[in-house]
Amino acid sequence: MKAIVSFVAVLLLVAIGYMGGSAGSTSRFLFGVVAPYSAFAIFVVFMIVRILKWASSPVPFRIPTTAGQQKTLPWIKDSKIENPSSVFGVVIRMALEVLVFRSLFRNLKTQLHEGGRLAYGEAKWLWMAGLAFHYSFAIILFRHLRFFLEKVPYPIQLVESLDSFLQIGAPLLYLTDVALLGAVTYLFIRRVALPQVKYISLIADYFPLFLIFAIGATGVLMRYFTKTDIVGVKTLAMGLISFNPAVPETIGAMFYTHVFLLSVLFAYFPFSKLVHMGGVFMSPTRNMANTSREKRHINPWNYPVHVHTYEEYENDFRDKMKEAGLPVEKE
Amino acid sequence: MKIYNKGLVFSLILVFAAIALFPFLVQGGRVAAKPDPKTDTPEIMQYAQEHGGKKECVESKEWMRGEHMQLLNQWRDSVVRDDNRGYISNTNHQRWNMSLQNGCMKCHSNKKKFCDECHNYLSVKPYCWDCHIQPAEKEEVKS
């Protein structure tokens, strides 16, 4: 049900984008200039707001998720990256997390065998599909910079030629296009096929998947099938970048659908689970060195608490305690 | 609102903003040049003279813009696999010789001022010229 609602929502967005792109020049201006500008502004501003909001929550104590021996006595070997006690270790752990999804790699599958025997097994598919998805997304986005830079720099050309090295068809097939759509499809099937995962999946999980799939699908359609005036697309993109927006007549509706969907994605980004792009750098379990034993971390909002020690208690009640035959520390 | 770890947090925000905004910064409000493919080669002029002043490609200009790579791919398959070198245009219903060097490039003999004009703009690098011979073009004398 939740998947269907998200699917229908994305279908509706596709229809809106397609109709907007087929209508007159005012509508094309709306979908080709106003929508991407506003979406991008929302994205940048609210990502920063979100980061500041995270940064305003105090995290007085070290909350490491321990996956290794912490630093204690000199003769106990500590795990410098899994449970870092230095800034260097934290940087390495964060880099591994961001670049190769270290903690997802530890994902396990729990199974109950006959006779109530519990077993844990490897579960690397999610890690692999996640990695394939994120990397192809990043590479596609990077390749798209050819629309936004007047002189396309060498690194982009290098990535383009590596990405199309199989030289299939014309225009050449990009492997990341296949990987992106394949990985998103897997990530969706996983959500509906595994009952446990389906149970915890929300509209907020399905919607971004469908949205990203639709962005990829419209891009693939535009490149390999329905075709559009790519020179016109770059003219429009460069117009946006140089603040001289102009909307060429020759661009097809598929392009406006692509851009409308990604405008929705960008505007939705800071308010959805997708903010983990910034969040991963801000998460205390990943970005703090475990110095709980080395240093004393004092709670900044500690206020003086009136304490009544046992000594004071005994002073107050010594006579009564003796009468009742209770032992006392001082006679 | 109190911000903790100001130095680190503001560096993170700065890095994010720099990555997000760098195409704008690079461009700096300059209006970008547009490609201007030239179709004024002798072959095309002669064709136009013979056909009542009409310049024509194998298909309409708008269609060619988007589809020429796919068309070339079909031509290649048709010639190399099926030994079929005749292409009947859907626009002007003429028969064209399916050939890169003796078709497209005979008319568009100004590769640098035509094909490359668009391709460089978008960093498209067709690998066709690894094997196929480019039309000989005189280097323009710079005045």
Ligand code: HEM
């Ligand atoms: C979230 C960001 C985006 C994603 C995930 C995305 C995805 C894709 C994909 C998968 C393709 C297929 C071809 C390829 O990989 O190059 C594509 C093509 C395309 N995209 Fe995007 N895109 C995004 C942003 C944009 C933006 C901002 C523009 C605005 C200029 C754009 C314009 C195009 C065009 C014109 C094509 C056709 C390219 C060609 O024919 O070579 N896309 N997109």
